[in-house]
Amino acid sequence: MIQKTPALALTPLALGLLIAVAPAQTPQRGLTLFNPNADTNTYLIDNSGQVVHSWAFGQMPGNTVYLEPDGTLLRCKQVAGGLTLGGFGGGIQRAAFDGTLTWDLNLANAQIHQHHDAISLPNGNVLTIVWERLSAADAIAAGRNPSTLAGPNWIPDAIVEYRQTGPSTGVEVWRWRAMDHLIQDFDPTKANFGVVADHPERLDINFPPTGPPTGEWLHVNSVSYDPVFDQVLINSPFRGEFWIVDHSTTTAEAAGSTGGNSGKGGDLLYRWGNPAAHGAGTVLDQKLFNQHGTKFIEPGRPGAGNVLVFNNQVAGPPLHSEVWELERQADGTGAYPLAPGAIWGPAAPVWTYVAPNPGDFYSGFLSSAQRQPNGDTLVTSGTQAWLFEVTNAGAKVWEHFNTFPAVGGKMVFRSTRYEHYLWSDAAEVSAASGATVGFDLLAGSDFAGHVYLLLGSASGTSPGLPIDGELLPLVTPDPYFNLTLGQPNVAPFAQTLGVLDGQGRASASLTVPAGAVGALVGVTLDHAFVAIDPVGFAVSLASNSQSLTIVP
Structure with missing residues (x-):
């Protein structure tokens, strides 16, 4: 509960904002994003399973979709021609809320082919996976046994970071290559010859x-990506393991064994899942089987920094899938101490989800898991087209079966839930030329019929304003906040106060007249909305914020 201020007393609506009613939210509140493998559309659904927004594209996904912090859609796309291996992509796209492409980068050529996954980094760059198109001769030159090669090609992986430079261009700013970190015990004439078990930091x-x-x-x-230690997690189902490497290196350092925060260059800092992959165990020691969706748990969520993995093919009987949470063995500096001859722990997961009838939950490939802010876990059983949420105790509290596309397969590679409810169509507006900035409010059908009010602040977003158990990410007291609160729907504001439709949606706008706000050049105006229950008149939702900077 906050104290009333003169500004908050200006309207009867303001009094309603102060009534403290905080209903429990179960399942985790938010909107769930996914793109079926056989569909060119990306969907955002609410917890009632209603599609509240979608984006249409010209190419199939390749394979993941995410929302960036400002609400931009980040998508991998398939590119015709070139490699068509499982999970192939070929490019990265960014799209605004209305579907306008703001970046369309092709990454399919004679040297590389992007595939599977691409994620946003805190610096605004994008980290993605690419195949390197090498030959069997390249593999033999690096110590591969020729008798184990089944064809003329050798297709290893690299992790590449790109910075957008234009609508269809980007520049590579960092690369890690698996081929730079090899060990082998087959060909003693090669420089990387050695005892595999003595080099857990390298790939056999x-x-x-x-x-x-x-x-x-x-x-x-x-x-x-782990922003705490600036490290990258890389998942390889063919080897039944995942690795962690140092991202603080330069590309040159990432190709070697020195440099970066770790002092180890691009060598593996940690690996887990299959000791046999580095000569330290047998098939009986393997823990992960065709695993997918291996991700760090995000900062601020229960288990932050641990690793969630969808273990696709757990032996039975019956053959089934499980979701595991693993405590990676990092110390306070992001190092992973390892005694000679030992293997990294843990010996077992700290949390496991298995279906009550294990055989009911099985996806031999695809799939993912995401830890939620409330401690639940959102699971995507890809081949079953089944999205569901379970508590820490394993109770299912939400589920959704994908029905798209109307004709064709319904499989889903990954789904992700976001507490993101507000979009704007501009991040900057010129004081000289002016513009009308549109806002899209998207709370979901659970909030249909609720009153909404779009508010703003020129004083930032933190620590925010607690209201009725919600946290509005706007700083008050602030003159702009008072203006948006006291004069909704009055120029320069339009439709900033109203009622959410049957899907919990609304639109609003702010018009900046040409030449009228010169004194505000350099000022950032942050906006967020509240939804208000029309029965109890309590705030039922506080959205994310969107920033608008006034430039010359």
Whole structure:
């Protein structure tokens, strides 16, 4: 409960904002984003399963979709021609709320082909996975046993960071290559010859000992970023393990064994899942089987910094899938101490989800898991087209079966839930030329018929304003806040106060007249909305914020 101020007493609506009623939210509140594998559309659904927004594209996904912090959609796309291995993509797209492409980068050529996953970094760059298109001769030159090669190609993986430079251009700013960190015990004439078990920081180029005719070696299918230690997680189902590497390196350092925060360059800092992959165990020691969606748990969420993994093919009987949470073995500096001859822990997960009838939950490939702010876990069982949420105790509190596209397969690679309810169509507006900035409010059908009020502040977003158990990300007291609160729907504001429609949606706008706000050049105006229950007149939702900077 906050104290009333003169500004908050200006309208009867303000009094309603102060009534403290905070209903429990279960399942985790938010909107769930996914793109079916056989559909060019990306969907955002609410917890009632209603599609509240969608984006239409010209190419199939390749494979993930995410929302960036400002609400921009980040998407991998398939590109015709080139490699068509499982999970192939070929490019990265960014799209505004209305579907306008703001970035369309092709990454499919004679040297590389993007695939599976691409994520946003805090610096605004994008980190993605690419296949390097090499030859069997390249593999042999690096110590691969020629008798284990089934074709003329050798397709390893690299992790590449791109910075957008234009609507269809980007520049590479960092690269980590699996081929730079090899060990092998087959060919003593090579510089990387050695005892595999003595080098857990390197990848045995002869594991697995057999491979597909395509020459694909690792099939990396997910990448994740830890902002606390500036590290990257890389998942390889072909090897039944994941690795962590240092992202603080330069590209040159990432190609070697020195430099970066770790002092180890691009060598593996940590690996887990299959000791046999580095000569430290047998098939009986393998823990992960065709695993997907391996990700760090986000900061601020229960288990933050741990690793969630969808373990697709857990032996039974019956054969089934499980979701595991693993405590990675980092110390306070982001190092992973390891005694000689030992393997990294943990010995077992700290949390596991298994269906009450294990065989009911099985996806042999695809799939993902995401920890929620309330401690629940959102699970995507990809081949079953089944999205569901479970508590820490394993109770299912929400589920949704994908029905898109109308004709064709319904499988889903990954789903992600966001507490993101407000979009704007501009981040800057010129004081000289002026403009009308549109806002899209999207709370979901649970909030249909609720009153909404779009508010603003020129004083920032933190620590925010607690109201009725919600936290409005706007700083008060503030003159602009008072203006948006006291004069909704009055120029320069339009439709900033109203009622959410049957899907919990509304639109609003702010018009900046040409030449009228010169004194505000350099000022950032942050906006967010509240939804208000029309029965109890309590705030039922406080949205994320959107920033608008006044430029010359």
